[in-house]
Amino acid sequence: MHKTIFLAIATLIIIAGCTYKTPYTNRSQMIFMSQKEEMALGEKSYKESLSQSKIITGTKDATRIKNIGARIAKVANRNDFQWEFNLVEDEAINAFCLPGGKVVVYTGILQMAKNDDQLATVISHEIAHALARHGAERMSSSMVQQGLQVVGNIALGVTAPQYQNLFNQTYGVGTQLGVMLPYGRMQESEADEIGIYLMSQAGYNVNEALKFWENMSEGKKEGSDFFSTHPSSTNRISDIQKVIAKLPKS
Numbered sequence: 001m002h003k004t005i006f007l008a009i010a011t012l013i014i015i016a017g018c019t020y021k022t023p024y025t026n027r028s029q030m031i032f033m034s035q036k037e038e039m040a041l042g043e044k045s046y047k048e049s050l051s052q053s054k055i056i057t058g059t060k061d062a063t064r065i066k067n068i069g070a071r072i073a074k075v076a077n078r079n080d081f082q083w084e085f086n087l088v089e090d091e092a093i094n095a096f097c098l099p100g101g102k103v104v105v106y107t108g109i110l111q112m113a114k115n116d117d118q119l120a121t122v123i124s125h126e127i128a129h130a131l132a133r134h135g136a137e138r139m140s141s142s143m144v145q146q147g148l149q150v151v152g153n154i155a156l157g158v159t160a161p162q163y164q165n166l167f168n169q170t171y172g173v174g175t176q177l178g179v180m181l182p183y184g185r186m187q188e189s190e191a192d193e194i195g196i197y198l199m200s201q202a203g204y205n206v207n208e209a210l211k212f213w214e215n216m217s218e219g220k221k222e223g224s225d226f227f228s229t230h231p232s233s234t235n236r237i238s239d240i241q242k243v244i245a246k247l248p249k250s
Contacts, residue, residue: 018030018031018032018140019031020133022131022132022133022190022194023131023132023194024193024194024197025132025190025193025194027132027190029132029133029137030137030140031133031136031137031140032140033136033139033140035080035099035133035136038099038133038135038136039099039100041099042098042099042100042102043098043100043102045098046084046098046100046102046104049104050086050088050104053088053089053090053104054088054089054090055086055087055088055089056086056087056088056089056107059087061087061107061110062086062087064116064119065085065086065087065103065105065119065123066085068085068116068119068120068123069083069085069103069123069127070083070085071120071202071203071204072120072123072124072127072198072199072202073101073127074202075198075201075202076101076127076131076198078101078131081100081101082100082101082102083101083102083103084101084102084103085103085105085123086103086104086105087105087106087107088104088105088106088107089106089107090106090107090108091106091107091108092106092108093106093108093109093111093112093216094106094108094109095109095122095123095126096126097123097126097127097129097130098130098135099130099133099135099136100130101127101130103123103126103127105119105122105123109122112212112215112216113212113215114211114212114215115208116204117199117204117205117208117209118208118209118211118212118215120199120202120204120208121195121199121204121208121209121212121213122212124194124195124196124198124199124202124204125191125192125195126191127195127198128190128191128192128193128194128195128198129187129191131194132187132190132191132194134187134190134191137187138187188236189236189239192209192236192239192240192243193239193240193243195209196209196240196243196244196247197243197247200247206244206247207244209240209244210237210240210241210244213236213237213240214237217234217237
């Protein structure tokens, strides 16, 4: 009896220590890994992904990615992030941001993002996922479901294949390393909302976010990695309109 009570109290203490709040939306999360551990896993996956990709440098589009990313990173106010922005040659309509501010944009997304404001929509959205630690939240849930150790030092995940493989799948680190597990509707909506706040603070035209998602809906292609994990719909655009309506008027 006493042992059961002790275990119950210990569990509650552990859970309390794993509760976090998302930026801007202030939603409670349950995450069983520290940001330091998350970033260590992200750094390893990022390097592996780039080693298997053709990185585009010195072009107008590559410069646009870096400049837009830098503006958004400035308002994200994460001095602990080592921001990097890379354009990768890949026809997939996709982009991702790993913990620590490692952003990769595929050239395929450029056909949907018609201007800098629309490209800022993509980058802000992906950065929002990282700021809100959506990947760590999903990974924690997957660890529970798969029976992996969820409490204690999982920094060993940097060398333990089961953690690294799960990380790659969870964060969608490139087509070569795994298939991204879909974000839930709640996380997608939250990334949209946080992304709009970031765009606005960085001085981009938030109304172009609506046009970007309209472009995505009209240009939807069967089998696209981005569309399989980033559902675009009339409801989504309507929700973004509501977020924009709440922004302070300049």
